[in-house]
Amino acid sequence: MLVAAADDGSGGGWLRPVDEAGAPAGAPERVPDLAAAVRRWEAAHRPRWLWEATNLIYPRLLAAGVRVGRCHDVTLVEALLLGYAGRWGEPRSVAAILARRDGRPVPRDPPPPPPCPPNQQQQGSLFETVAPVREDPTGEIVTAYLDQQARIAATAHPGRFRLLVAAESAGALLAAEMGHDGLPWRTDVHDAVLTELLGPRSPMGGLPRRLAELAAEIATALDSPGLRPDSPAELRRAFARAGINLPDTRAWTLRGVDHPAVPLVLEFKERYRIFTAHGWAWQEAWVHHGRFRPEYVPGGVVSGRWATRGGGALQIPKAVRRAVVADDGWRLVVADAGQLEPRILAAVSGDPRLQAAAGTGDLYAALAAESFAGDRAAAKLALLGAMYGQTGGAALPAIAVLRQRYPIAWRYVEQAARTGEAGGLVRSWLGRTCPPSATLDPTQPPVRSEAARARGRFTRNFVIQATAAEWALTLLAVLRARLAAYAATLVFFQHDEVLVHAPESEVPLVMAAVREAAAEAGRLLFGATPVRFPLEVTAVRCYADARATDRLPEGTGTPG
DNA sequence: AGTTTCATATGG
């Protein structure tokens, strides 16, 4: 059963129960308290909620303590369907869907809100900026839903597309929940990390002591009083005065320069970065009551990966992860999908030799043993180079070996690249479609240009990265459903890594649930396949203690 | 003064 739901902008709303065909399955209701009504329906029937946009309606339900199991997010699904039809970027609201269907002028979507740190939010601002709704919109939502169902049925693989739709909608629920719950964050530990790396904070808002000392040492070493090492232009001029002409001041460039100031500059850069991006100012804006609450944006990246709005949640530096600490009596279950993209390539291409390697715990090692004389690093570089469209550098011989030894996998990415170079569209396994090229015209003869080659690299990588993203999204959806029975909650998701905050007593159950979710995601996407999607799962007090590797020790002994 | 682009870092 489905229940279409809409809020009226002031706490109340409308509900309309319907069946899969859109026929009434109960009386439409005008409710004075939408959250309370949703809570009653969820407890009694666990329907699939049908609404225009999870990111608009669900945060208010969460604030009222209401959670739901499943939904269909019309706006996110419309983005998928528009992309599938090659109409990327057109308006996605219910009103836009109906207008397109009826041949009326299509209204524009409202602009997304700007990034807003939670500690600067004004209470009630959301309610004031949204015009109150006076008419029941649930009938139109149902109509839009039925229109979408028809278009989904007309895709090349409707079953796959339905899985994508379900996963995308579940992701939207989870994104709102994680933004609401927040990531456990110890401000005292964060302070200690900052003080250790940067020195005591300057009371006047200037550089902290250790950074200021480093800047002074750099100025002395370059005989440039007052030099600000955070200014690339000043730094280049100072090095030029010392007889060293730099093309830029990147860390990698500096590492090749023999001068006493270089190690100081490198140290300054590393620490200055943490000071500006994840220092005290960031903490004051984004962390409160022991939780970091970023705003996740499902589908915010063209490949289907999530983005975040403000807070830099997907770029937390390794050093700062020490501040992510489980509550007393709780643990963080950290699960990381190792070697995900090459495993995806094996699954989608059907290359039997690559699939054999992807059936082991360490794909790169198996590949190395099979085709690279045991050189694991070469095997890894070859695969990454093939998936990214690398055309230069030291990995070229290894890429040539890959091309010859794994021709089916090679042809898969080559085909995607050719399509892109010609201005065509490519799709992920479940049917997410890449945006069209801004410059290439598929109706014209192919051109050979740097733009065409860049487009080829993009589409080549898209088919892999987008499928990897939907595997991860499917895992999340499955795991979220399994964790509903536990006190444990998902608190963080970063492309191929998830964090679950769990009471100690639930840790074994949660670790098993994560592994099962990974296996289930593989089955849901690819059915019976020899490719495995192993997870490295650890339970830790502190995020920084979860070691990151690209190797997955399996079984009882070490290989070789 | 306000806005846009560049340079450089972080993450996968």
Add this chain to the structure above:
DNA sequence: CTCGCCATATGAAACT
């Protein structure tokens, strides 16, 4: 690992 892919965020520099 400069590479080849996808991002966000900051401050400086360069503009309107």
